[in-house]
Amino acid sequence: MANKHGHGRERIQFANTEDKQEFSKYPTKAGRRSLSRSISQSSTDSYSSAASYTDSSDDETSPRDKAQVNTQGSSDFCVKNIKQAEFGRREIEIAEQDMSALISLRKRAQGEKPLAGAKIVGCTHITAQTAVLIETLIALGAQCRWTACNIYSTQNEVAAALAETGVPVFAWKGESEDDFWWCIDRCVNTEGWQANMILDDGGDLTHWVYKKYPSVFKKVRGIVEESVTGVHRLYQLSKAGKLCVPAMNVNDSVTKQKFDNLYCCRESILDGLKRTTDIMFGGKQVVVCGYGEVGKGCCTALKALGAIVCITEIDPICALQGCMDGFRVVKLSEVIRQMDVVITCTGNKNVVTREQLDRMKNGCIVCNMGHSNTEIDVASLRSPELTWERVRSQVDHIIWPDGKRVVLLAEGRLLNLSCSTVPTFVLSITATTQALALIELFNAPEGRYKQDVYLLPKKMDEYVASLHLPNFDAHLTELSDEQAKYMGLNKNGPFKPNYYRY
Amino acid sequence: MANKHGHGRERIQFANTEDKQEFSKYPTKAGRRSLSRSISQSSTDSYSSAASYTDSSDDETSPRDKAQVNTQGSSDFCVKNIKQAEFGRREIEIAEQDMSALISLRKRAQGEKPLAGAKIVGCTHITAQTAVLIETLIALGAQCRWTACNIYSTQNEVAAALAETGVPVFAWKGESEDDFWWCIDRCVNTEGWQANMILDDGGDLTHWVYKKYPSVFKKVRGIVEESVTGVHRLYQLSKAGKLCVPAMNVNDSVTKQKFDNLYCCRESILDGLKRTTDIMFGGKQVVVCGYGEVGKGCCTALKALGAIVCITEIDPICALQGCMDGFRVVKLSEVIRQMDVVITCTGNKNVVTREQLDRMKNGCIVCNMGHSNTEIDVASLRSPELTWERVRSQVDHIIWPDGKRVVLLAEGRLLNLSCSTVPTFVLSITATTQALALIELFNAPEGRYKQDVYLLPKKMDEYVASLHLPNFDAHLTELSDEQAKYMGLNKNGPFKPNYYRY
Amino acid sequence: MANKHGHGRERIQFANTEDKQEFSKYPTKAGRRSLSRSISQSSTDSYSSAASYTDSSDDETSPRDKAQVNTQGSSDFCVKNIKQAEFGRREIEIAEQDMSALISLRKRAQGEKPLAGAKIVGCTHITAQTAVLIETLIALGAQCRWTACNIYSTQNEVAAALAETGVPVFAWKGESEDDFWWCIDRCVNTEGWQANMILDDGGDLTHWVYKKYPSVFKKVRGIVEESVTGVHRLYQLSKAGKLCVPAMNVNDSVTKQKFDNLYCCRESILDGLKRTTDIMFGGKQVVVCGYGEVGKGCCTALKALGAIVCITEIDPICALQGCMDGFRVVKLSEVIRQMDVVITCTGNKNVVTREQLDRMKNGCIVCNMGHSNTEIDVASLRSPELTWERVRSQVDHIIWPDGKRVVLLAEGRLLNLSCSTVPTFVLSITATTQALALIELFNAPEGRYKQDVYLLPKKMDEYVASLHLPNFDAHLTELSDEQAKYMGLNKNGPFKPNYYRY
């Protein structure tokens, strides 16, 4: 249902079953799986493109065992190799070019320093884009300590560049689980510095603070959380009456949702299919399972390139939209024999069953754009009568006894995380939303936010959007006084009621 | 902002200023204007296509002065000419072909008669499509009395057909204001019959009952209201603590909204422009003011036919959507000189000003798809230095002293109501929503609905959609038990949270 | 196969069978039918929109019996009513606004008068657009005499306006066949004036001159012919060695072809369907028979508006294009049961058979965009077991014994001629092409053109296009000397080899 760009999707598990108790009430669909599998599958896939920038150092020494000092003499960090800082700096500079919203935020808020006094501890993917966020927060007055939310996604040279400029960062690509928690601990537990804001992606940092340093919450003004999983955990805490600070759910802000789902999938479905299979789209018969935002994005792009697309749906409203948008609404079983490509976008499980895989025609491509790795019943394909042949990275041919081949992409995991890249612009939307949420929570007058989970105020969502308009050289119209009055609106927004559907 | 298919848009005014007091707190944008103007402008336009079916009888006698009896001997009705019944019946039969949702509702609910005991008084446009609705309500067990919500929109032969089958209907095309209230009164105030349900479109019927027969509300189980204006009145009553029965706002249900705005405008913008101007779309430079659902529909259609479209927006989120959808976001003044067509879809006033009209190029077409007749400052064009030349029905050339002509459509009123038609399918969505709302309110257990305004439950909205899927030969997928459990959903819906944006 | 905007499509027949002999060798597909039928069907349809401007005078006197004089004292014309001149002048002025190519041609060639000395006799539809052409020819130095190529298409007030300014025009709406030939004769056969150029649309004028005044050809420098039929006749003459002057086939120039077929049909298919049936396009299942230029235009527009379109083809190359463009290629019989709309664009006969009509579902719409009226086997529907019901102008319901209705548009004749309008811009392309062809033939040095049929030189085709670019504010790039040399091109064109496919 929701296709996020990999932040917090496939999570590290808590080793300790007691911990699980507290957080595990959220539905299975949040993507929980056994640790070993999670580690082996998620991160390398998701960040293949980032990896292309990263030199694969052969240095086998654990960063924890190295003594490293940056040029300013500080050793309050732990990264793979501080010497990669210069290369990392270039990566950050390139990212800055496509994240002008953050740069303009730096400029606009420069005088007032709205985060002066903020001590932010952060746990996110550590990439060039995150670095632009962190350096923006610092430019706005904050002090930051940072760690990685994923053991594989860290761009080592970016971590080095951050460390070099004095950010205490604790992260490297290929951490062990023990390393992972050690890094988080080093972020939180430092002498003479206590966080008063938390920026989390997945909830692991929040969990750690809850478990080990609950007293920290006395000073914390708020948590900003961006992942589905982390947000779910927060709602659970809130329901259980255990949330002791305000939290901001930035996952569900309109702008982020549209970019993470509709637009991002419209951009990436073609890319993911092309890079893996060199498919020609023209005239291909494609069925897209699920016509939510993700499905809509996929269908739009595929139809535009000449594919003949039909859809499946369980929800009659979405089905009716599909009809009006020009897609036949079918049951998968009716059409499965004719399809050249099958794409799942449902968020559900076993949407493509073994029985349907058996009926596909030779050469049919199957992939998942929806959620986790449950949508295609890949497990059913690991049976003795079928032969698996890896023909490229992320591409397996499953061969039936009669010679029929089905082309399975990314072993049923998310295609766009595994086989395509996320535009920096999408990451910019997310990062800007995070920065504004931090500013809002940090500066909110006493009492505006209770110990609950909040959505970003619509006006700030609108502000995030407005910061990205210059990228398109887009010029907003302003309401005249008379018009504002006629519409009953404030000239500066918000411009829509909360239930507006966009 | 919202483009409804003419129901309750341009309202009859209350003659009595006291009445006005009570209802007039809603913002001006609800389209309130002086009576004379309302009558002269709204209705003939809106129903031009319906009118094409209607024979224009030269009979000048007022229906109120005629003694008419149907073949069953009843005279409890007042229509133009009962003899037109046969022709009207054919119109109804043709409409039935495209309203299979209602027909299937008749079939599904036939045994149980969910409206047995319901006494519905209705005030809507009286067209073939409404007749299908009324006869469906009757088939479901209801008794109905009906009147028109608009003095010009009645299809006389349809009213005759209804009267002939025994429906007490009081309406004709070209009522005076006095007739209008007389008809409403005849519907409500009848011996030996008291309404227990109200179906209203615009709030005039509701108002009349409030004013004249407040005791009726003791028996009324609910009001179903479909217009923006009527809904607004209800919310006002509710706020004022004066709403004494539950009311259902069917205007804002998802399915109806999408069809009234996005899809209906996508269909009608081309039609409206073509019928009036024979314009060739290819290569035309078009600016669409406002990128809400109406604007999105217009932009999609125009771009698809080869126009070069840019947009204006006040809301940065909608503007960002416009960017991603491939439209330049501009200020109107920047581009006004180059445009071939200017279309307003904002719901605001004076979006196109005289100063901008002065700068348009020769031959520029200007029209309004948004709301009411305020978006283009037409009044400013009625000045002595400009010459108006009517070149076709609904098409005026405004001629500047230097010979420049601007082509104004429908005098700035809604283009698609004035110059194109509304597909029966769209009306079917609305009628089905109304029928289900009546069933829901009539059958709801005591206490489910208080004296407040409600949205149609999502499940019923989904049901409306599902009833329309067979038109497209669309086949819904059903969740397996396992999948429903995994998703935490009931297999029969609702399938989405209330805040889902579609 | 080819969809022209009605010029010379449905022809007057030669009464004289001997004449037939000479011209009738061209294939049946040229649309030849018996006179009575031709008259009753073709012209009123084709010019319904023009007709909307024309006041339907009740004056029953034949123009041939009237004595009319224009304000200059001339009576060398024969029109319905010279007093309508003023109204016709306004029509011409409005048309001029969209025919700026001709206006700019007037300006560019004003000094040199390239048609000085030309005496042009013309036989075309007489509409406001033709008037702009005629007055352009005169502005370029020509003398003109004009008559109508179709007995129903004349806009009387335009003919009056031309007569008023001194053009000897002989035409009115509703001529008899005898009138038709009389008018042609009056054009050609006048004392003291002998034509040296012929502009024909359909070949009737050319035929008359061949038959009655063969000596005229001694002075004629060339014939310009625009219709499929007329061009075919010329090729027949040429093959038979009987063509005694050069002729220019302007029907097949690239620009005209694309506008007459691809673009014009893209624009008009939606309009034709909407005006007749108020159909909602979204989700409709449509089969388009034939994927030539006309089919491509229809498919593009329908798909863009949300219809689900499949095609039939006999030519594997066009079929492959259809596949790549995203349309399923099917046999009509495979899909006929599911279709909501069936559109023929083949130029062939009996593409939709009675057997297929029998299998259509209730409410299926059938229409023809291709050619003539042969594509749908309408004759087979005129059988006793079927009931025809005319529900609107141009819309018949054919009712099967079981109650099934098929909606037949324009009785199987061309939908866009019957039920929609042709943009002036398309007519401007044609008129400009004709003007340039006349200039070329009139000014060509001795020997450039033999007694044969020629296509417009590509350079002039390019010139026609360039004259229309200002309408779009389009700015051409010019080759530098270096670039022209590199490409082996003249900087002024032609830019493409003759076989280039565009």
Next chain:
Amino acid sequence: MANKHGHGRERIQFANTEDKQEFSKYPTKAGRRSLSRSISQSSTDSYSSAASYTDSSDDETSPRDKAQVNTQGSSDFCVKNIKQAEFGRREIEIAEQDMSALISLRKRAQGEKPLAGAKIVGCTHITAQTAVLIETLIALGAQCRWTACNIYSTQNEVAAALAETGVPVFAWKGESEDDFWWCIDRCVNTEGWQANMILDDGGDLTHWVYKKYPSVFKKVRGIVEESVTGVHRLYQLSKAGKLCVPAMNVNDSVTKQKFDNLYCCRESILDGLKRTTDIMFGGKQVVVCGYGEVGKGCCTALKALGAIVCITEIDPICALQGCMDGFRVVKLSEVIRQMDVVITCTGNKNVVTREQLDRMKNGCIVCNMGHSNTEIDVASLRSPELTWERVRSQVDHIIWPDGKRVVLLAEGRLLNLSCSTVPTFVLSITATTQALALIELFNAPEGRYKQDVYLLPKKMDEYVASLHLPNFDAHLTELSDEQAKYMGLNKNGPFKPNYYRY
């Protein structure tokens, strides 16, 4: 202007100036450059994706110095490593899946062996797809000897697989120029076998035979040539009266042209941009220089993904098409400052000048989809004040003194050859066309073809298309006898006149 998938685009030069004399009269645009540059630029780029399959053997020994024997004991071949045959076989098998047209050709022609007796010497790229062609020719009865037309494009393991099955193949990746001619010579000059058919791609083989073994032409029944360059050479020979056998120009057949240009570019422009820059298409301002087939393909794809596209054109007809298709037609200089992406598709030189590069905005992406490497004036960027920074393979940042970066892709060479892949389906069209041309020439009765250059007969072009329809499950309609007669067509085609534009 024409975008071919790399066959014969960037040619090896003749070292010998005398040779040049004979062939060099074709315009510079055919892509002639000095040898060193040609070698360094063309081939590795073009086949990067093929290369991804190829193991990069570290074996430095020249294949010419190795003694290799296949398992059948033959040593009549020269490849990199015969042991790679098995891996190559799998590649061929995978290619066969998407080349079902050739497979069906094998089946249809199996009985008759239409190439029995044919001795074909071939010089093409040696890839899995070519192997499917070669093995098809053999299945149809031919004997084949093969060499590579490009020193870098050979897939070594495919060459090995061919050699293993007994095809005398002489080619490896990374030949020197001397190797190149040696390989050609080994193909042609072999004892006891003399070619009677030539299949060439670029004209080098033909040239060699002309120069070294002119007597071979006594037995040769024909040459089939597919490249622009090679075809040009043949026309030169023909004009000079030196062509001594019939030659078939398969480059210009309709099907191949559409797939090489319109469809292939529609597919590859997005891929090429995404793989190199991870660009988000939505809202990007793009100018496409040239609106021929290549430009049309690029514009269609980019617009469909939400880019805002304008075009430049020199040809008013193409410009007018651009207008009607919804693109603003501009001069590059007018818009250069606003553009996010500049794409050249002209076939011309210096379409993007240094002056324009100077005016681009920071981050502007510049690339070439058109032809050769002349379109962007890359040479002008190699000046001291500008810094080049290679940020990825095929991606350079050119940095101006003020810090502005322009992103240059593939150093101005063809983007889709360098940075994306060509779908096997497109190659299948080409290969099938070649096979049919060989069959036609080999079996043509004496006298059908003279010593001239011919286009593939339309009927065979249609046959190529028909062989590819099953891939789309497309079903052709057949003409009835009556219809064929009506249309004046043979039921089996050809269906269109030669000048038909598709």
